[in-house]
Amino acid sequence: MSLFEAAISPLLLTKAKKINECCKEFVKGKVLDIGAGRCYIADEIRKKNKADVTCLDVKNLGQAGMKVVVYDGKKIPFKNNEFNTCLIAYVLHHCEYPLKVLEEAARVTKGNMIIFEDTKPSAFVNMMDFLSNKLRNVETPFKFRTEKEWLKVFKKLNLKIVAVKHNVEREWFYPFVEHTLVVVRK
Numbered sequence: 001m002s003l004f005e006a007a008i009s010p011l012l013l014t015k016a017k018k019i020n021e022c023c024k025e026f027v028k029g030k031v032l033d034i035g036a037g038r039c040y041i042a043d044e045i046r047k048k049n050k051a052d053v054t055c056l057d058v059k060n061l062g063q064a065g066m067k068v069v070v071y072d073g074k075k076i077p078f079k080n081n082e083f084n085t086c087l088i089a090y091v092l093h094h095c096e097y098p099l100k101v102l103e104e105a106a107r108v109t110k111g112n113m114i115i116f117e118d119t120k121p122s123a124f125v126n127m128m129d130f131l132s133n134k135l136r137n138v139e140t141p142f143k144f145r146t147e148k149e150w151l152k153v154f155k156k157l158n159l160k161i162v163a164v165k166h167n168v169e170r171e172w173f174y175p176f177v178e179h180t181l182v183v184v185r186k
Contacts, residue, residue: 004115005063008016010065011038012038013040013044014121015040015041015169016041016043016044016170017044017121017158018038018169019041019044019089019116019167019168019169020041020044020045020121022046022051022116022165022168022169023045023054023087023114023116023181023183024045024048024049025047026085026114026162026163026183027045027051027085027087027112027114028084028085028111028112028114029051029052029083029084029085029111030051030052030054030082030083030084030085031045031046031051031052031053031054031084031086031087031106032052032053032054032056032071032076032082032083032086032087032108032109033045033054033055033056033075033077033084033086033087033089034056034057034086034087034088034091034101034105035056035058035060035088035089035090035091035094035095036056036057036066036068037056037057037061038062038063038064039055039061039062039063039064039065039066039068039069040063040064041087041089042064042066042087043064043065044053045064045087046066051085053066054069054078054083055067055068055069056068056069056071056076057069057070057071058070058071058072058073073095073096073097073101074097074100074104074107074155074173075104075108076104076108078108079108080107080108081108081110083108083110083111084109084110084111084112085109085111085112085113085114085116086105086108086109086112086113086114087100088102088105088113088114088115088116089114089115089116090116090117090118090153090179092117092142092143093117093118093143093144093145095143096143098143098153099153099156099157102153102154102157103161105159106157106159106186109185110186111185112162112183112184112185113159113183113184113185114181114183115150115180115181115183115184116168116180116181117144117145117150117170117179117182118144118148118177118178118179118180118182119145119146119147119178119179119180120146122178132171145158147164147166147178147180147182150180150182151182154182154184158186159184159185159186160184160185160186161182161183161184162183162184162185163181163182163183164180164181164182164183165180165181166178166180167179167180168181
C-alpha cells in the first residue's frame with residue numbers, strides 16, 4: 001500500500017460506512033458490487049448486512065481481504081438474474097460505455113440496482129475527480145451526467161425508479177459535489 005493509499009484509507013472506510021447506511025434498506029440476498037475498487041464498501045455491506053457479496057472490477061485493487069473477479073469491462077461473467085442486488089457506487093462516470101455496464105448489470109440482477117453517482121457536473125468537480133483518481137491510478141473518461149440525464153438513461157433501458165435520495169454521504173473533503181443515490185429495477 002502506497003503512502004497516499006495509507007493516508008486516504010480512513011476516509012475510504014468512513015465513506016464505505018456512509019454508503020452502507022444510505023443503501024442498506026435496498027440490499028437483499030446475493031449482492032454484486034460492480035466496480036468494487038478497494039472493496040471497502042463491499043466489505044462493509046457484507047459485515048453489516050450479513051450479505052453474500054461478490055466484488056467485480058476491471059482491475060484487482062482490493063484491499064479489504066475480499067476476492068475480486070476481474071472482467072473486461074464489457075460482459076459481466078455471471079448468469080442472467082444470478083444476483084438479488086447489484087451496487088454501482090461512483091463507477092459509471094469511470095466507464096467508457098456506462099450504458100453497456102447498466103445493461104449488463106440489469107441482465108445479472110433480478111432485484112434492486114443501487115447506483116450512486118455525482119449528479120452536478122462542473123469543471124471543478126471534474127478537476128477534483130481527475131486529481132483524486134490520478135493519484136490512485138484510476139481512469140476517468142468524464143462520463144458525468146446530471147440526475148435528469150441519468151433518469152432518462154434508466155427510462156431508455158426500461159428500468160423502473162424505486163427510490164432517489166439526494167445529497168447522500170456528503171464529505172467534508174469534497175463539499176461541492178452532489179452525491180445522488182438512485183435505486184432501479186427491471
